[in-house]
Amino acid sequence: MIRKYGTANWQGGLQDGTGTVSTESGVLDKVNYGFNKRFEGEAGSNPEELIGAAHAACYAMALSNILGEAGITADDISAKSTISLDMSDGPKIVGAHLDVTIKADGDKDAIEKAAKDAEQGCPVSQLLNCEITSDVTIT
Numbered sequence: 001m002i003r004k005y006g007t008a009n010w011q012g013g014l015q016d017g018t019g020t021v022s023t024e025s026g027v028l029d030k031v032n033y034g035f036n037k038r039f040e041g042e043a044g045s046n047p048e049e050l051i052g053a054a055h056a057a058c059y060a061m062a063l064s065n066i067l068g069e070a071g072i073t074a075d076d077i078s079a080k081s082t083i084s085l086d087m088s089d090g091p092k093i094v095g096a097h098l099d100v101t102i103k104a105d106g107d108k109d110a111i112e113k114a115a116k117d118a119e120q121g122c123p124v125s126q127l128l129n130c131e132i133t134s135d136v137t138i139t
Helices: 034-037 046-068 108-121 121-129
Strands: 006-011 018-023 029-033 073-086 092-104 133-139
Touching: 029 034, 046 073, 046 092, 046 108, 046 121, 092 108, 108 121, 108 133
Parallel strands: 092 133
Antiparallel strands: 006 018, 018 029, 073 092
């Protein structure tokens, strides 16, 4: 079993407090986050952004693997995952939308199938309890 971790520290109340988030690798090291960054559009990191980055990274790797199993090697896979947070009944993640551009030679139908399979099959997609959708462009 492989285990990785992230850490967070929060000080103060929900709206006036601040926190930091770090990763085991040190890529993030005490990056500041807070209520305004998460809920009011202030520039800075927030949990949904981090989930989106993890989802996009996981999806791209899963797609590369599925394409490889079909004998296709992509020259480039660019993925963006937009996480939707609904505030109507308390904060809840309700969606993840992947915008994907794939540069690869090979059968277009096989590439599209691989993209769809990766959408639901990557480990982060499997973790998310929300609707996952995608728009895929093949070049």
